[in-house]
Amino acid sequence: EDQVTQSPEALRLQEGESSSLNCSYTVSGLRGLFWYRQDPGKGPEFLFTLYSAGEEKEKERLKATLTKKESFLHITAPKPEDSATYLCAVRRYTGTASKLTFGTGTRLQVTL
Amino acid sequence: DTGVSQDPRHKITKRGQNVTFRCDPISEHNRLYWYRQTLGQGPEFLTYFQNEAQLEKSRLLSDRFSAERPKGSFSTLEIQRTEQGDSAMYLCASSFNPGVSKDEQYFGPGTRLTVT
Numbered sequence: 001e002d003q004v005t006q007s008p009e010a011l012r013l014q015e016g017e018s019s020s021l022n023c024s025y026t027v028s029g030l031r032g033l034f035w036y037r038q039d040p041g042k043g044p045e046f047l048f049t050l051y052s053a054g055e056e057k058e059k060e061r062l063k064a065t066l067t068k069k070e071s072f073l074h075i076t077a078p079k080p081e082d083s084a085t086y087l088c089a090v091r092r093y094t095g096t097a098s099k100l101t102f103g104t105g106t107r108l109q110v111t112l
Numbered sequence: 113d114t115g116v117s118q119d120p121r122h123k124i125t126k127r128g129q130n131v132t133f134r135c136d137p138i139s140e141h142n143r144l145y146w147y148r149q150t151l152g153q154g155p156e157f158l159t160y161f162q163n164e165a166q167l168e169k170s171r172l173l174s175d176r177f178s179a180e181r182p183k184g185s186f187s188t189l190e191i192q193r194t195e196q197g198d199s200a201m202y203l204c205a206s207s208f209n210p211g212v213s214k215d216e217q218y219f220g221p222g223t224r225l226t227v228t
Contacts, residue, residue, distance in 0.1 A: 004154075032215070043116075043203050043219035044155065087154050091215065098143065098207075098215050099168065102154025 002027040004103035006088050012109045013078055021073040021106045023088030031093035033071050034100060035064050038085045047086075078110045114138075116220035118204050124226045125194055132190045133223045137206030144187050145205040145217060146179055148172065155203055155219075161187060162209070194227045201225075 036044035050066040147155035163184040
């Protein structure tokens with residue numbers, strides 16, 4: 001069974017204080033690792049997809065990286081508007097199946 | 113492109129009542145997914161459609177749950193004889209699947225169900 005573990009559960013940063021979120025996964029035949037941002041009471045917002053070890057993607061202050069066992073979401077010089085829950089998910093393509101298996105998320109709070 | 117929309121955004125119902133939710137995917141997307149999310153957890157997969165065909169259902173989807181996508185466009189999720197344990201956020205997502213490797217799912221705002 002696919003498993004996704006995110007750490008830490010919660011993270012509090014001061015504005016400008018860079019850090020990383022971790023996503024460890026166990027999946028047979030990875031066909032994509034996804035990062036989403038979710039604000040309270042809203043649906044997840046797509047950020048990145050990574051497909052192979054060594055791949056990196058960037059968007060503004062966020063950078064996602066992937067190894068064979070884990071992914072990191074690096075946040076450089078965060079701002080208060082980066083406060084949200086960040087969700088990691090994996091996809092294992094088998095025949096017609098294409099569901100995502102999510103972790104429980106990291107709640108990030110960025111203060112002034 | 114207006115994104116994935118869901119209706120209603122909030123639903124309060126009494127235990128034992130039936131409820132139905134609607135999802136309108138992004139217009140050119142051929143795949144549509146339903147997930148359920150409870151407080152402090154990530155979304156859990158329920159079912160998905162490719163065009164009008166329902167291709168996979170989770171074991172979470174008991175016989176009280178049914179989903180349809182009759183014309184390959186919008187979808188409905190019905191819960192019969194609701195229970196308090198059904199209280200959750202119900203999320204719909206859609207994707208365009210041109211091949212195996214590309215299948216980025218975009219989520220709607222969700223329907224918050226409260227069963228009293």
